[in-house]
Amino acid sequence: MAPPPSNPHRHTRQLCFVLPILLLSSVAADSTPSYSSHCPSPAPSPDLVHTNVNDTIALLEHFRFSPGFFSGSGASNLFMPGVSGQFSFFPHAVSRTADPALLHLSSARLTLFGERAGAQNGTLGFGSYERIYDVAISFRLDGYYSTTTSELCMVGTGTDTDGPAKRYADVDLRLRVPSKPSLVDPFVAGRLEGGADFEAVNLVAYADGDVYEYSEGRATCPAEAAATTSARRALEPQQPGGGFSCAAIRSRLVSEYRLRHAQSNSSSLPKLHEPAMMVNQVRCAANGAVRLYAVFSNDVRLWASANRFAVENQGVVAEGFWDAETRRLCLRACRVELLVSYWSSAAEKLEVRECGIGMSFWFPAVWTVRDRSATAAMLWNASGDAGVISNPITASTFQYIIRTTTTTTNLSDVKYSYTQTFLDTATRHYYLNARRSMSNANKKTEASFPGTYNFSSYRDLEFRFLADNEEMVRGQAYPVSIGSAMVDGDELAAEYAFSRHAAPEMKQSRLVNISYGILFQFTAFDRPDCSEIKAEGVYDTETGFVSMLGCRELNVSTDCKVLITVQFSSLEESQASGHGKGRISSLRDKTDVLYFESRNITLYGMYSEQVSESIWRMDMERIITLASSTLSCAFAILQILHIKRNRDAARATSITMLVVLALGHAIPLVLDLHTLLANRSRLFVELSGNGLLELHELVLRVPALIAFLLQLRLLQLAWSGRRSSGHHRSLDAERRVLLVCLPLYLIGVAVSGVIHAENSRATRKDPLLVDFPGTLWGALASYAGLVTDGFLLPQVVLNAFSSESSSARALSPWFYVGGTVIRVAPHVYDVFRARRYVPSAKTSYVYANPRDGLFRSAAWDVVVTCGAAALAFLLLLQQRLGSDVRRTSHIWLASSSS
Incomplete structure (x- = not known):
């Protein structure tokens, strides 16, 4: 059988496909540097098959x-x-x-x-x-x-x-x-x-991986009493072979630790004198072997990342084993010294020396007001006599680090032990301070406070605050324990512990024991970024009053005479008064060196039910925005059809009005486009990660873009009608419209600048609800929206000066009535929202953002609504009654101008 005839076109296509690949391969081969020219050793060798x-x-x-x-x-x-x-x-x-x-x-x-x-x-x-x-x-x-x-x-x-x-x-x-x-x-x-x-x-x-050579001798921890051993927790989840879990120990060891040296400052490890330690590299094996790398620093503030590998500071490397019997990690450590600065051009070298350092880590099973460490540690000089420890360095995790980095740590097996003297002092001040406000709180028997309306969540007891002093202290407070339930650590475990233990206790008793962690952030340059108060006391579930006694860490001492009182706002009152008020004061005499002036604090935030309402509100605002944009398109289409049915309507329509409408649609689109372009480098991450909201916002702008294009079509029809008619009288009337409207618009620009300055000054006095004062450009954009609200003004002026415009009925009722409704709807909704929803520090708005408002008052919302409705009504009379109303309008405009 003869072979099938060859297809020359097929070979040509194959050649065209193969040649580019060969060319690219040759280019890549030519551009790859030669191994032998850069690496004289080790010499290459053929791979095994x-x-x-x-x-x-x-x-x-x-x-x-x-x-x-x-x-x-x-x-x-x-x-x-x-x-x-x-x-x-x-x-x-x-x-x-x-x-x-x-x-x-x-x-x-x-x-x-x-x-x-x-x-x-x-x-x-x-x-x-x-x-x-x-x-x-x-x-x-x-x-x-x-x-x-x-x-x-x-x-x-x-x-x-x-x-x-x-x-x-x-x-x-x-x-x-x-x-x-x-x-x-x-x-x-x-x-x-x-x-x-x-x-x-x-x-x-x-060095990573499981290939590691541990030393022959096992590291040992000093012997301790059985009572101390029982106060430690085993690792979770339980694993065969003594309860060791590699993942659990890594997650708990990688953290920042506060170091406490001996009171005499004569530490047995004089070269490790820094106040803070960070364990940032941990490797372990299934048999309980653990090795780690830790660095020491004089900076007690937060590091950029717990997993950051740092070499600039003093460091140690350690290895050892998990002791399942005593529930401790026993390690032998060596000090790491950086011989050459890593910013020099010389060859770098980290040298390990002085391996006589002992380290031990454990996980306390009981927390108190003074010690709330998820992980505790001790360092000592192990080169001396065995079992003899003098002046060890103790370490405990930073409490505020735990709050931000151990959300997956299960602390449900930790028991909180309240200090009776603290509870007695807090209860005494509760009766001294709370009784004064109880009479006012009890007037509203239906008031609902955290813990009385939602027994499935502890989140409403968390709050952020702002202190009213010259240092502009901000902070946040979170409950550590409520009653017998631990609510710190893993969120799911905390929710379960609260609903299982704390909620029944809050139903049975009016006063419930509670402990808090309170964090402060200072803006003054001479203060540390964060400081902390650990407090415990009582909480009144019927009045929302908290009275606690706390301890604050100072440089060389601890002050445990800090009184914290907080009055939560009820769910009904928080809409108007915020989250509540509080006070932080010292119980020491004014002559004491640890005494400080009392500080009033203002609580802000939202309760869980209010957060749900805010989410529902945002969803509803998206629907309203989409409906408004769609209706704008529909009304513009109806106006286009109206012009095509009435040939005189095009030349009778005010070009100034159509320009105002076009700009009113264009300015929001330009601002959204600028925001999108400014964040173009993060667009992929946002859309592929947590950027679903941005995608929704982009979709919401599509009808607005269509409405803008329809407004341009209306402007083109009106301009064509003026040019084709050749009526100079209509053009003269349009010029008179500009002579009336343009000065009014310019005066409005000047007034906007003055009001913007006043709003900026008020914003700085109230930093709770607005983070930053608005820009001047934002004020001008807001004023442009105000001009668009009165978009009928040029048409009313044109009808007053031109009898032809009023008799021609230039605008469709759907266009001017519907457009007026769309423009006044945000103002009506803004008044409703201000009375219905709770403002917050970072509330998101999709429709009618009150922060964009120029005048920011419900009264002005009413004025704008009434003014827009009056223009629509006057235009209705002009188009219905013609010349009689034209004369009345002319007189009204003349009197307004004078």
Whole structure:
């Protein structure tokens, strides 16, 4: 059988498809730097054909480093000068070679995460400011690793996608990766060099993976009494082999700790004298083996991230085992010293020395007003006599760190032990202070306070506050325990503990024991960012009154004579009066050095039911916005049909009115477009993550865009009608409209500037409901909306000066009546919302944002509504009665102008 005839076109298509691929491959091959020119050692070797799958997985884990730390002069070339960053290293394939001591790492990806600063334009170009944003640079590398010398050398290319894509074509990476990391050799360190593109970048990371060589001797903890041992918690969830859970211990150890040195300041570890410690790297195995890296700092404020790998400060590396019998983690630690600054061009080196440090971590099972540590620790000099500890360093987690970073920590097995002397003092002041306000509170027998209307949630007892003093102290307070229930830690466990224990106790007793954590944030530069008061006392469920005695940490002492009283607003009153009032005062004499002046605090926020109402309101406002935009389109279409049916209507329609309407639709669209363009760098993240609201907002603007285009069509029809008719009298009438309306609009601009200044001054006096004063451009945009509310004014003026316009009935009743209703509806709704819904510090508005209002008063909403309705009614009379009303309107306009 003869072969089928060949199809030359098919071969041509195949050739056209293959050639570009070959060309791209050749270009990529030419652009890839040569391995031998950058890495004289280790020398490459052919890959083995077959590699064990389990062996490959173990090798991949051994060469994964995340997070790591980078710095150096090259970092300043790539990112902001003087700022370090993080890196990650992930090989996609690892294979053994013909040389048993050589591994081939192919398609490895090194990613540097840093920050850059760039100019950001203000709203519509009004001013500019510098913004700092995150940037990631990715490098694709290929190379070899020698198990004999622990040397890894790789070459490849990099890509920077910030702005115009930039390619780094000549990059080499040299790392020292210990084949078996140990306590004295735990770090991966090296350099990334970019040839002519950037200077060397120094890299260091804590060795990852399960390949680790623990010391032969197990670390031991000092013996303690059985009562102390029973006060510790086992790890959850329970695991075979003594209750050890690797994931649980990692989540609880990675945190920030406050260090307390001996009172005599003669610590047994003089080189570890800093007041704060951060454990940021923890690795563990299923058999209970644990190793970690911790750094010490003089800065007691929050670190940027709990997982941040830092080398600039003093540090320790430690290893040990979890003791299931005593429920402690016993570790042997070594001090880490940075020999060369990581911002110098010299080769970096972290040296491990002085390994005679003992460390122990445990998880307290009982919390008190003085000690609320989810994790506690102790450091001591273990190089002396066994079992003898002198002047140890104790550590406990920062309480406010727990609040923000351990939302998954289950503290339901922790018991809170109230201090009776604190409760007695708080109860005594409760009867002294609360009785004064009880008479007013009891007048409203139907008042509902937190805990009386919603027994399934404790969230309403949380609040934020603002102190009325010159330091502008802001803060937040959250309950730690209510009755016998722990409500701190994991949210689901806290909700269960509250509904199971605290809610029945609040039903049975009027006074319930309660404990709080109160955080302060100062704006003064000479104060720390945060300070804390730990308090406990009683809560009256019928009056919403809280009386507590608290302790505050000072530099060298603790002040436990701080009285905190709070009067919550009822659910019915919070709409008008906010969340409540309070007072923080000192019970010490004025001559005492720890005495401080009393501070009144104002509570703000929303109760849970009000949050639900706010969400429902926002959904309803989206529907109203969509309906208003759709009706605007419908009324514009009806006006277009009206003009086509009445040939005289086009030349009788006020062009000034149509311009005002077009601008009224265009300004919101321009502002939304500017917001979208300003955030274009985060658009993908927002839409793929938590950006569903932005997508909805974009959809809501589609009918508004259509309405704007229809207004342009109306403007084109009116202008064509004037040009085709050739009536100079109608053009003269339009000029007279401008002579009347334009001065009024200009006067309004001047008045808007004055009112904006007054609103800005009032905003600074009331920072609870408005975060920042409005801009002048925002005030002008708001005034443009006010002009659009009176869009019928130019048409009324035109009808007053031109008999032809009034007799022609230029506007369809659907257009001017419906348009008036659409414009006054936000003002009517604003009055309704102000009486119905609760304002908040960061309330979101979809429809009729009151913060955009120029005058910001319900009275002005009524004035605008009545004025717009009067214009519509006057236009109705003009189009119905003609010349008689025209003369009346002319007289009314003349008297108004004079």
